[in-house]
Amino acid sequence: MSWSQMWIAYITIVYKEVTRFTRIWQQTLLPPVVTTSLYFVIFGSLIGPRIGTMEGYRYMDFIVPGLILMSVITSSYANVSSSFFGAKFQRSIEELQISPTPNSVILLGYVTGGMARGLLVGLVVTLVALFFSQLSIHNVFVMFSISLLTALLFSMGGFLNGLFARKFDDVSIVPNFILTPLTYLGGVFYSIRLLPDFWQGVSHLNPILYMINGFRYGFLGISDIHLGFSYLIILAFTAVLFMINLKLLNKGYGIRS
């Protein structure tokens, strides 16, 4: 395949993915918006004023970046894992398998689709957040790049999940038992400096901490972590997941008998 043919194949996959999640927007775009709005109302407006400030910011303003990123993470992940698993389940993935499209393009196409949903949800949640808080942006570049890279990383993660999944339940295990806890413990709702030393140390093993803090830096200009570390961790995990996914695809894991 020439580069231009690969580009067409890539765009086709992305287009198909975007068509899929916009067609079922009630399942893909609406729920995260509803959930985060509830967070805004409960933690921001009702409980927030009683907490006072966190790191010198109104509690609501402190948690908004984490909540936005949380919606990016869950949406990107869910999009790729469920779409890829669905294609496997219906065997329509064979359309791609028999085609000359290289596996790397298949992977990037699905991942871009996941990023599109993650970022779109993130954008809508941000707009909703504007009703509840005074969002200021400290560094646009950091804000954009961290959200983009986080969406990339979790789309890669979702792809891996899709490859391994054998039944529909397998698609929800990781989000429920790993992603959600890690996100909650990754400092969405608090600064880890509130924790005892030991738990601060443990928190540093949580990769999501680095993303949330990096993203929060983009808005507020504060972070528990050095910004460089945030980028390094995200890029390292992304690279590893990319390699694993590609290797499994090349082996035909879960899709070739």
Added chain:
Amino acid sequence: MTVALSIQNLEKEYDNGVRALKGISLEVEKGDFFALLGKNGAGKSTAIGIICSLVNKTAGSVKILDHDIDIDFPLARSMLGVVPQEINLSVFETPLQIVVNQAGYYGIDRKLAQTRAEKYLTQLGLWDKRNDTTRQLSGGMKRRLMIARSLMHEPKLLILDEPTAGVDIEIRRSMWDFISEINNSGTTIILTTHYLEEAENLCRNIAIIDQGLVVENTSTRELLAKSQREIYVLDLVDSIDSLPTFERGRWTLTSPSSLEVDISKQQGINGVFRELNAKQIKVQSMRNKTNRLEQLFLDMTTDDEKESA
């Protein structure tokens, strides 16, 4: 370069230990209309799966128009179109989306894809359904949609795994015409089917696979020439009480008004009528008991009951 498909010593052992292919070799000429026959579980779909990279082979090699599927896979794949036995359509997408996207996976730009989509969906009688979700299509329509999808990149070799299974007789006939036309325009066709008359009418060459081995690989004409005997069923005008002694052929009286005769090809129908005239038996109608190919097929493949005994 006159070979469209070349398979050498292909073997497949599935993870569960089933040896679906035990070393098959086949060559299909360019432009051929080729039938791959065999009983359920013989290994036809496994072979096709390997050719189109959906199944990992255990050993052997496959070349599509001289391009090895392992070494030269983008080229090999772009020349191959496949209609699988099992429906593998995304039921939430529309026929139009499915075929246009499929073209995209071969690097065909969207404008050309739209043109071809209209052409092939129309030819297969699905243009009116193009914006329905695929879930709403009937089984036969889904099968035709898979044919349209396989043609979007205009492959040089088209493999159809039981394309006419579960399709009504009228549409089956129109599919035959359609596939023949594609073949006439130069595309090599490989077809599996359990309707042997379909293979007999359409295909120039035939291979029979039995238990993972090729047991026959020849032209349809030669294969049919191998059948030395034919069995006819005769309905009589007047009932007869007992079987007269005929000079040639093996005769049985299956009911007072019908006879069966097993006679060598040399004697033929004339021989049958000579015998009947001599005994002054009048015949109302006559037909072949089985399709000739069917009889040969049964002779060549393993009898399941014999095997398990």
